Amino acid sequence: MAFGDTLEKVDRRWIFLVVALLVVIPLLFPLRLPLAVSGPARNFYQAVEAVPEGSIVVLAGDFDPASAPELMPMTSSAVRHLFRKNVRIIALELWEGGPPLVDRILHEIGDEMGKKYGVDYVNLGYKSGREAVMPSFGNSFSRTFPNDYSGTPVGKLPLMAEADNFTKTALFVNISAGYPGTKEWVQQVQGRFDVKMVSGSTAVQAPEIYPYLQSGQVLGLLGGMAGAAEYEKSIEYPGPATKGMDAQSSAHMFIVVLILLGNAIYFSRRRANR
Amino acid sequence: MMNLLPVVLTAIVGILIILSFFIPHPIVAEPAQVLQDWAIVIVASGYVLGAANVYKINGEAAIKQQKDWIYKWVLLGSMTGMMVIGFFFSGGTQFLGDGSPFKWAYDYLYVPMQATMFSLLAFFIASAAFRAFRIRTVDAALLAVAALVVMVGRVPIGNLMTHGLPESIQLPTMANWLLEWPQNAAKRGIAIGAGLGVMATGLRIILGIERSHMREEA
Amino acid sequence: MPACVTQSRRHPSFLDFVPSLLLALVLVLGLAPPPAAAAQDSLATTARTLEAAPPVAAPAPAADVVGVDGKNDSGKAIELSWSASPDEKAGIATFTAYLVERAASTAGPWTRVDSLPRGTHKKSDTVERGQTYVYRVTALGPGGAAAPAVSAPVKAVAQWFNTGRVSILLAMLLFFVLVIVFTMRAQAGEKLFVRRIPGIDAIEEAIGRATEMGRSVLYVPGINDIDDIQTMASLNILESVSKITARYETPIIVPCNYPVVMTLAQEMVKNGYVAAGRADGYDPDSVRYVTTEQFAYVAAIAGIMLRDKPAANIYLGSFYAESLLLAETGFSTGAIQIAGTAQVAQLPFFVVACDYTLIGEELYAAGAYMSREPRLLGSLKGSDYMKVAIILVIVVGCVLETAGVTSFKQFFASQ
Numbered sequence: 001m002a003f004g005d006t007l008e009k010v011d012r013r014w015i016f017l018v019v020a021l022l023v024v025i026p027l028l029f030p031l032r033l034p035l036a037v038s039g040p041a042r043n044f045y046q047a048v049e050a051v052p053e054g055s056i057v058v059l060a061g062d063f064d065p066a067s068a069p070e071l072m073p074m075t076s077s078a079v080r081h082l083f084r085k086n087v088r089i090i091a092l093e094l095w096e097g098g099p100p101l102v103d104r105i106l107h108e109i110g111d112e113m114g115k116k117y118g119v120d121y122v123n124l125g126y127k128s129g130r131e132a133v134m135p136s137f138g139n140s141f142s143r144t145f146p147n148d149y150s151g152t153p154v155g156k157l158p159l160m161a162e163a164d165n166f167t168k169t170a171l172f173v174n175i176s177a178g179y180p181g182t183k184e185w186v187q188q189v190q191g192r193f194d195v196k197m198v199s200g201s202t203a204v205q206a207p208e209i210y211p212y213l214q215s216g217q218v219l220g221l222l223g224g225m226a227g228a229a230e231y232e233k234s235i236e237y238p239g240p241a242t243k244g245m246d247a248q249s250s251a252h253m254f255i256v257v258l259i260l261l262g263n264a265i266y267f268s269r270r271r272a273n274r
Numbered sequence: 275m276m277n278l279l280p281v282v283l284t285a286i287v288g289i290l291i292i293l294s295f296f297i298p299h300p301i302v303a304e305p306a307q308v309l310q311d312w313a314i315v316i317v318a319s320g321y322v323l324g325a326a327n328v329y330k331i332n333g334e335a336a337i338k339q340q341k342d343w344i345y346k347w348v349l350l351g352s353m354t355g356m357m358v359i360g361f362f363f364s365g366g367t368q369f370l371g372d373g374s375p376f377k378w379a380y381d382y383l384y385v386p387m388q389a390t391m392f393s394l395l396a397f398f399i400a401s402a403a404f405r406a407f408r409i410r411t412v413d414a415a416l417l418a419v420a421a422l423v424v425m426v427g428r429v430p431i432g433n434l435m436t437h438g439l440p441e442s443i444q445l446p447t448m449a450n451w452l453l454e455w456p457q458n459a460a461k462r463g464i465a466i467g468a469g470l471g472v473m474a475t476g477l478r479i480i481l482g483i484e485r486s487h488m489r490e491e492a
Numbered sequence: 493m494p495a496c497v498t499q500s501r502r503h504p505s506f507l508d509f510v511p512s513l514l515l516a517l518v519l520v521l522g523l524a525p526p527p528a529a530a531a532q533d534s535l536a537t538t539a540r541t542l543e544a545a546p547p548v549a550a551p552a553p554a555a556d557v558v559g560v561d562g563k564n565d566s567g568k569a570i571e572l573s574w575s576a577s578p579d580e581k582a583g584i585a586t587f588t589a590y591l592v593e594r595a596a597s598t599a600g601p602w603t604r605v606d607s608l609p610r611g612t613h614k615k616s617d618t619v620e621r622g623q624t625y626v627y628r629v630t631a632l633g634p635g636g637a638a639a640p641a642v643s644a645p646v647k648a649v650a651q652w653f654n655t656g657r658v659s660i661l662l663a664m665l666l667f668f669v670l671v672i673v674f675t676m677r678a679q680a681g682e683k684l685f686v687r688r689i690p691g692i693d694a695i696e697e698a699i700g701r702a703t704e705m706g707r708s709v710l711y712v713p714g715i716n717d718i719d720d721i722q723t724m725a726s727l728n729i730l731e732s733v734s735k736i737t738a739r740y741e742t743p744i745i746v747p748c749n750y751p752v753v754m755t756l757a758q759e760m761v762k763n764g765y766v767a768a769g770r771a772d773g774y775d776p777d778s779v780r781y782v783t784t785e786q787f788a789y790v791a792a793i794a795g796i797m798l799r800d801k802p803a804a805n806i807y808l809g810s811f812y813a814e815s816l817l818l819a820e821t822g823f824s825t826g827a828i829q830i831a832g833t834a835q836v837a838q839l840p841f842f843v844v845a846c847d848y849t850l851i852g853e854e855l856y857a858a859g860a861y862m863s864r865e866p867r868l869l870g871s872l873k874g875s876d877y878m879k880v881a882i883i884l885v886i887v888v889g890c891v892l893e894t895a896g897v898t899s900f901k902q903f904f905a906s907q
């Protein structure tokens with residue numbers, strides 16, 4: 001089968017080129033495909049919506065620029081949703097590359113919605129130590145982070161005076177790209193301190209969170225850019241994730257075609273060899 | 275004696291941390307908390323060791339002009355440059371504040387390079403899917419069907435393709451069902467097994483049964 | 493501004509802003525009280541602020557304030573509960589919030605703990621261990637404050653055991669007993685059956701192939717630090733692998749992601765060479781620290797693969813998104829690839845792109861499998877029997893849940 005031989009030997013850079021075009025073109029010329037909100041994303045929205053006005057929520061942004069396209073949209077949507085309800089946010093990051101990304105989101109949306117740093121939100125920044133930081137943080141926020149991201153002692157921040165552990169917070173929002181992330185927070189903090197928790201994670205990690213979703217340890221889950229787009233639809237604020245879904249749709253369909261094509265060649269070759 | 279000391283220390287620390295999970299009393303909880311704080315410090319201090327190793331290995335190769343020595347100079351130069359910027363030009367109390375050189379390096383060097391590497395996955399998964407995803411057995415066929423349903427069902431195109439059908443057989447519904455039930459069951463099984471493996475390995479290390487990492491000579 | 497005032501719906505008058513203006517003046521003059529003190533506004537301040545409200549009756553008081561020591565903690569929590577004020581359901585016109593305060597005795601001075609909205613009748617307070625406290629709950633409304641309801645003295649004490657974790661303790665003890673019993677049996681000379689793991693058998697074959705081709709072996713111990721058990725398991729396997737490479741005189745390259753992992757990996761490789769009787773063949777630079785940054789690490793390894801073209805790539809340990817990048821780049825160089833990880837999300841990528849894959853606990857079993865050391869094999873059997881126990885518990889639990897008996901499941905719900 002000459003055509004099959006040709007295809008099997010095709011330089012994989014042609015495949016890369018087609019993928020690139022299928023991602024770039026829908027970003028430039030949106031298809032606006034309709035989006036359905038899945039159960040886990042709906043639960044995430046409802047868990048945030050149930051937070052009483054004026055409460056304090058902890059947001060752990062455990063990601064870095066590599067996963068920013070998937071996780072920054074959901075972080076932005078979560079911050080926006082919380083600020084709309086006048087909920088105050090204490091943020092921290094356990095990934096080195098995370099603080100500037102979360103900081104940018106907090107300040108941009110905070111400025112847009114008239115929120116004041118130190119009163120309505122605080123970014124505690126990064127602490128090295130991975131899992132070891134988690135139970136320590138659960139015991140005392142200020143002891144684990146004596147200063148915030150910009151070096152200000154937390155004692156000088158009014159918001160930090162109102163909450164020093166999870167008993168004073170209404171919800172824990174974890175946006176995670178891997179390790180340390182949601183799994184470790186569930187193991188180290190959720191059960192130990194009986195914390196209400198929701199999670200947003202990359203698409204590849206989301207299936208690992210489903211057991212915790214089913215057991216009720218995590219109340220809601222956003223999986224990848226699709227989850228972020230579903231959440232944007234829920235809060236009625238379409239953003240970059242919604243725009244990215246067209247590109248993701250075309251890339252997924254191309255991979256489906258490749259799988260079918262590869263197997264068509266394989267089966268035809270097998271039949272020819274018999 | 276010197277060979278026994280790390281084994282004894284490992285046992286004491288390991289047992290204390292395990293006990294702190296069950297005993298909330300401060301007589302156990304507070305030393306355990308101190309040890310967790312020390313773990314944070316030890317991890318952070320390891321970076322000094324790592325940086326020294328990078329300089330040693332790559333510096334020797336660069337000076338002796340071994341294979342690809344130019345790239346070694348690029349590595350050493352950029353590492354030194356980022357350290358200098360990070361120590362002295364990071365914005366002080368406005369750490370990573372707008373306008374600081376460190377923020378510029380973060381926004382225009384670190385972020386694009388990391389995003390680029392991660393985005394390679396999109397291309398590699400396409401080539402891997404074409405090259406290696408072959409339905410050789412019944413199990414592989416089930417895997418392929420599940421993969422196709424989830425891939426299409428999780429994006430809007432799946433919703434568009436089947437939105438006229440009853441909800442129970444729409445692609446997004448089937449994709450969610452696959453994620454919530456069969457894959458969950460399989461993952462739980464693997465996770466339980468892996469968890470037991472972690473416990474067994476941890477127990478071997480704590481009890482000193484596994485101590486190959488502590489020997490200087492076999 | 494106290495929360496109880498922000499919940500009021502009456503029109504503000506100038507007197508309402510007096511406390512705020514005073515506070516602003518103090519802040520400007522740099523005499524701001526510390527945040528903790530600012531948060532502890534007293535009942536008197538609250539009452540003064542409410543004085544200007546239109547004449548409405550004060551709400552009926554809360555009742556039955558009970559404080560008990562927090563359970564299963566280190567003696568730093570008191571759980572407070574009370575009965576609602578009868579006016580709570582009557583509407584905002586009479587009731588706005590509960591003010592919770594505490595003191596060392598009924599004589600005061602009272603410190604504000606929290607201000608809670610209607611519908612909330614519980615509060616968990618963080619306190620000093622061993623200190624006696626008295627609490628009072630005051631119903632507040634536009635018409636003023638009700639008479640406070642006061643609790644009996646209560647003291648927080650530390651518990652010696654977290655009773656919510658009994659099930660975990662029992663499971664852990666069972667596991668330890670099984671591991672110790674089988675380890676002792678193995679040490680006594682009993683032959684323990686372990687099924688064949690093709691991926692581990694292929695390691696020697698892969699190294700032999702690299703020797704024939706005159707190329708090196710690349711060993712990647714994962715991307716996590718030494719505190720990850722997968723990294724420990726990988727390093728234990730590395731000793732066996734380096735023993736084989738030493739015997740075949742095949743170069744081995746071990747790029748590490750963390751400095752501590754690098755130092756241990758150097759020890760393991762050196763041990764392997766010494767065990768093979770080739771101590772002089774050990775090259776310390778074969779084990780190197782690259783970077784902790786995930787994708788920079790991947791880029792470095794990809795560079796090693798494309799330049800040095802190792803004939804055998806072994807990826808054992810904890811991996812994340814870089815798994816497919818490594819496997820595909822390795823495939824493009826024609827290397828034989830063996831991978832093993834307990835990161836469930838990455839297994840599909842390794843299965844698709846590598847020649848052999850160790851799935852989940854096969855990685856932890858590999859060390860015992862390769863060394864055949866009785867104590868390690870014993871612990872492997874112990875975990876296998878523990879799995880049988882877990883399966884039995886799952887089956888029994890499912891049957892009982894189906895029959896409507898939930899106490900079995902509740903026993904395993906830990907805190």
